[in-house]
Amino acid sequence: MNQQQITAARQRAAAQLSAAGIILTPDEAVNIEVVDFGLQRLESEGLEIVTYENNDRYCAKELVLFPRQTCPEHRHPPVGDEPGKRETFRVRQGIVWLYVEGRESATIHARVPERSGLHYTVFHEIELHPGQQYTIEPNTKHWFQAGDAGAIISEFSSTSRDEADVFTDPNIRRVG
Amino acid sequence: MNQQQITAARQRAAAQLSAAGIILTPDEAVNIEVVDFGLQRLESEGLEIVTYENNDRYCAKELVLFPRQTCPEHRHPPVGDEPGKRETFRVRQGIVWLYVEGRESATIHARVPERSGLHYTVFHEIELHPGQQYTIEPNTKHWFQAGDAGAIISEFSSTSRDEADVFTDPNIRRVG
Numbered sequence: 001m002n003q004q005q006i007t008a009a010r011q012r013a014a015a016q017l018s019a020a021g022i023i024l025t026p027d028e029a030v031n032i033e034v035v036d037f038g039l040q041r042l043e044s045e046g047l048e049i050v051t052y053e054n055n056d057r058y059c060a061k062e063l064v065l066f067p068r069q070t071c072p073e074h075r076h077p078p079v080g081d082e083p084g085k086r087e088t089f090r091v092r093q094g095i096v097w098l099y100v101e102g103r104e105s106a107t108i109h110a111r112v113p114e115r116s117g118l119h120y121t122v123f124h125e126i127e128l129h130p131g132q133q134y135t136i137e138p139n140t141k142h143w144f145q146a147g148d149a150g151a152i153i154s155e156f157s158s159t160s161r162d163e164a165d166v167f168t169d170p171n172i173r174r175v176g
Numbered sequence: 177m178n179q180q181q182i183t184a185a186r187q188r189a190a191a192q193l194s195a196a197g198i199i200l201t202p203d204e205a206v207n208i209e210v211v212d213f214g215l216q217r218l219e220s221e222g223l224e225i226v227t228y229e230n231n232d233r234y235c236a237k238e239l240v241l242f243p244r245q246t247c248p249e250h251r252h253p254p255v256g257d258e259p260g261k262r263e264t265f266r267v268r269q270g271i272v273w274l275y276v277e278g279r280e281s282a283t284i285h286a287r288v289p290e291r292s293g294l295h296y297t298v299f300h301e302i303e304l305h306p307g308q309q310y311t312i313e314p315n316t317k318h319w320f321q322a323g324d325a326g327a328i329i330s331e332f333s334s335t336s337r338d339e340a341d342v343f344t345d346p347n348i349r350r351v352g
Contacts, residue, residue, distance in 0.1 A: 021197025023268065023307040052309060053264045053332055058234035060264065060332035088229040088236065092199065131199040133228060156229055156236035156332060 001036055009034040013048035013064040020093040020152050022062060024050060032064075037072055038173035044113045047071045051160070059085075059160040063153040065094070065146035070113050073099075073120050073143035073168040079161055084138030087157035091128040094151030098126040098134060098144040110145035119169035141168065177212055185210040189224035189240040196269040196328050198238060200226060208240075213248055214349035220289050223247045227336070235261075235336040239329040241270070241322035246289050249275075249296050249319035249344040255337055260314030263333035267304040270327030274302040274310060274320040286321035295345035317344065 001009075010032040017024060033049040036042040048064035065071070076085035089098065097110040102124035109127065112120045122141045126134050136142050144153075162174050177185075186208040193200060209225040212218040224240040241247070252261035265274065273286040278300035285303065288296045298317045302310050312318050320329075338350050 025307045028307070052266055053311065055262065055311075057262055057334040058264075058332055060236065060266075060330075086231070086233055088234075090228055090236075131201045131204070135229065135231075154236075154330075156234055158233040 001034065001040070001042060005042070006034045009042060009046075009048060012066065016064055016066075016093070016150055017050070017062065017152060022092065022152065035174070037167070037169075039072075039116070039169075039171060041115065043069060045070050045072050045116060054160045056159055059155075059157045061155045061160070062092075063089075063155055065096070065144075065151045065153070067146060067148050067150045068111065069150070070110070070145040071143055072113075072116065072172060073122065073141055074165050075139050075141045076161075077139050077164060077166055079164050082158075084164075085158050085160060086135065086138050087155055088133055088135045089128065089144075090133035090154045090156070091130050092152040092154055093130055094149045095147035096128045096144055096151045096153060097147070098128060098136075098142060100124050100126065100136060100142045101140050109147075116169055119167075121168055177210065177216070177218060181218070182210045185218060185222075185224060188242065192240055192242075192269070192326055193226070193238065193328060198268065198328065211350070213343070213345075215248075215292070215345075215347060217291065219245065221246050221248050221292060230336045232335055235331075235333045237331045237336070238268075239265075239331055241272070241320075241327045241329070243322060243324050243326045244287065245326070246286070246321040247319060248289075248292065248348060249298065249317055250341050250348075251315050251317045252337075253315050253340060253342055255340050258334075260340075261334050261336060262311065262314050263331055264309055264311045265304065265320075266309035266330045266332070267306050268328040268330055269306055270325045271323035272304045272320055272327045272329060273323070274304060274312075274318060276300050276302065276312060276318045277316050285323075292345055295343075297344055
């Protein structure tokens with residue numbers, strides 16, 4: 001992504017948060033993390049993140065998804081003596097379809113991103129509306145997609161260590 | 177408090193959250209925790225709490241304060257091998273005056289609750305507006321009060337163990 005694309009995505013995410021009544025400081029708004037996972041197709045596979053706090057005990061973020069934007073399949077493995085990251089997703093705005101390991105759902109509502117189809121392998125669907133939440137256990141494969149209105153998810157978790165995440169798609173680079 | 181008072185406080189807290197755009201499930205709304213710390217003067221010293229998640233690694237809550245309502249001074253001591261609870265307060269609505277250990281502020285904006293004055297001993301003031309946040313280190317004495325419009329605080333923290341909290345006021349019973 002070039003700087004113009006990043007700035008545009010930041011402004012769009014900031015507007016979406018503001019419309020949902022979530023207030024950022026000016027400094028937070030201009031520093032929203034725009035993640036395309038190195039795939040160069042942000043609209044399809046990407047995520048916008050505001051990290052409020054990440055310390056050696058806990059972490060809290062807002063995750064913004066544009067309409068039908070998808071966070072690709074990944075898991076949080078153990079790091080050293082610690083189990084992997086556990087995370088609770090609470091939806092604040094929009095609909096989120098979350099997929100985790102387990103019995104495959106008969107039909108799913110998300111559209112698997114075309115160019116990455118082979119790298120989506122878990123299809124146990126959890127549909128989350130505003131006010132609903134789900135906790136993903138450590139080292140469990142998961143991916144998620146917003147509905148047509150986009151979505152905002154509050155993520156509460158143990159310490160985030162993005163560099164340790166394992167993505168199913170070998171083309172993904174989370175950090176750097 | 178009698179059941180009628182608890183129900184009224186729940187409804188008031190639910191309306192305040194709703195006005196701020198924070199969506200609860202119906203089940204969460206009717207189960208808001210109303211805490212008067214055993215002091216029987218909720219309007220002055222009390223707190224309304226929605227706990228989204230509390231597990232052995234992290235915790236996330238919304239704290240609702242009515243206008244000028246105060247959460248009394250307390251600290252989170254170590255429990256077993258773990259350091260005390262660390263917590264990040266992020267204000268979502270209203271103004272919060274937070275007091276922690278450290279150099280006493282020349283003037284403070286909160287009004288120390290009259291009937292409990294002796295049990296407030298730390299006066300280093302941090303004023304928080306919506307979008308601003310502050311992290312309170314373990315085992316640090318702190319108390320806080322909302323401004324005239326009440327306040328909503330998102331609390332992100334390590335595991336909550338209310339029964340371990342140490343209040344300055346010996347009359348307080350946190351867990352009844």
